[in-house]
Structure formats: structure tokens, C-alpha cells
Amino acid sequence: MDIDYIDIGVNLLDESFKKDLDEVLDRAFSANVCVLINTSSSIEDAKRSLDLTKKYPSKIFSTAGIHPHNASSGDDQLKESLIGILQNDSMVAIGECGLDYFRNLSTKEEQLLVFKTHLEVAKETGLPLFLHQRDAHDDFTHCLNDVFDSSVHGVAHCFTGNTDQMKTYLDMGLYIGITGWICDERRNHELIKAVKELPLDRVLIETDSPYLIPRSLKRSRRNEPMNISIIAEKLAKEMGVELSTLANHLVTNSKKLFNLSN
Ligand SMILES: [Zn+2]
16 A cells, blocks of 8 residues: 655755756655645745746645744845735745744844744734744744734644653644654654654654755765655654554645645
């Protein structure tokens, strides 16, 4: 039986895919990755990503938003720009957006301002959020709780935290996005403990290609969406469920959160 996958977080416009993107996508489709959601990290990026979705209709979808690293590029027009581009059917989520105090490539003030704009857009459009958080858990949860009185519609993408953080996100209504981080025995201990308590109706997977290559493949440097089954297999093992059971939930959850038809 073939298992279908939806890779909810890929960076297909990364430089490293420039030469052979079509082949990368062919390999992904051959590996039963039936849908990919490309992550945008700036308005420029979102426009290029929109073009890509038009080239692969109903196979590639996209987010639109400004990564916290790029928050200094946010201007007065940000809200209108986002709402404009999100009107396209292939744009299925707002992000990636959030807070990153690990590298602070934009100032905290810039990050907070831009994040709040994304949250307003989420409230107005009803679209799900594709959320990034690093070393900013408290401010991040405050911002979300300030804007949403009921549950937040979105995913904590590339979740690498511990059980307590995961439970906070689950209580807020978020889905949890698991990457190849879970395959890295040097730093996956807390995450493995957490996923044992992750409900099947809140889990999603993403390769975050070309980043976060599963450690078992460390001889090749670039990650590709075709590697998603390695994450799914490891995750099924750690969650203590059959791969086919997990895979069914992953597809159902992805379709539900991002409102993908068929
Ligand atoms: Zn991220």
C-alpha cells in the first residue's frame, strides 16, 4: 500500500534548488509527496512563491508572510500587501511569522510589530498561521493570547521544544510541526519525550528542505521533500503507532488546517 504525504514546510526557492528544482519535485512526487506547502519569508518571496504554485497547481501551495529575521523590512503597507497576496487560492497560510530572539537579526521591537500585523491579518482573513518561535516562548504566547480570545488556528512549525511548551501550544489550539530534528540523536531527547504525548489529531510533518536533513542521510548535505518518509517512520516509532495510522492522520490534519480540497 502506498502512503501519501503532505510536506507542510519546504523552502523551494532556496538558492540550493535553483539548478534542479524540477527534478527535486519529480523525486518528491515519485516518493508520494502529493502536496507541498512552500514557505515564504518576505513579501518578495511570497510573490515568487505564488508564481511557483501556478506552475504546479493543486500540488504546490504557499504561505505568505515575513520571517522574524526579515521583520525590519516590514513597512506601513504590510497588512494590505499580505491581504492582497493571500487572496489567491494557492496561498493557504500566513507566515512564516513569529519571533526569533536567538539570532535577533531584526530588533525585538521590529519583530513584535510585524508579528502583530500578521496576527491581525489572521483574524481578518480566517487563514491559519504558520508560526516560527525560537528563544521567545513567553512573548510569543502573550502575542497570540492577546489577539485570539478562543483557539489559535495555526501550526507551530519546526517544533523542537519540550513537553511543557508543546502542551501550552496544544492548549492554545495549535498543531505541532515535526521536522527531521527528531532524527538527530544529539538533540532530540526532549522532543522525543514530547511526541509521546502528542495527540494524533494535532500532528503535522515537514522536511524544511533544504535544511534539517535527517541525520541518517548526513552524507548528502541538502535535504529534499522526498526524504519525508524518514521523518514519518521515526515519528511513528516514537509515538508508538503504526506508520499507516500516523500517515492517515497527517494527511487529514494537513487538509483540515490548510483547507486543501480533495
Ligand atoms: Zn522557521
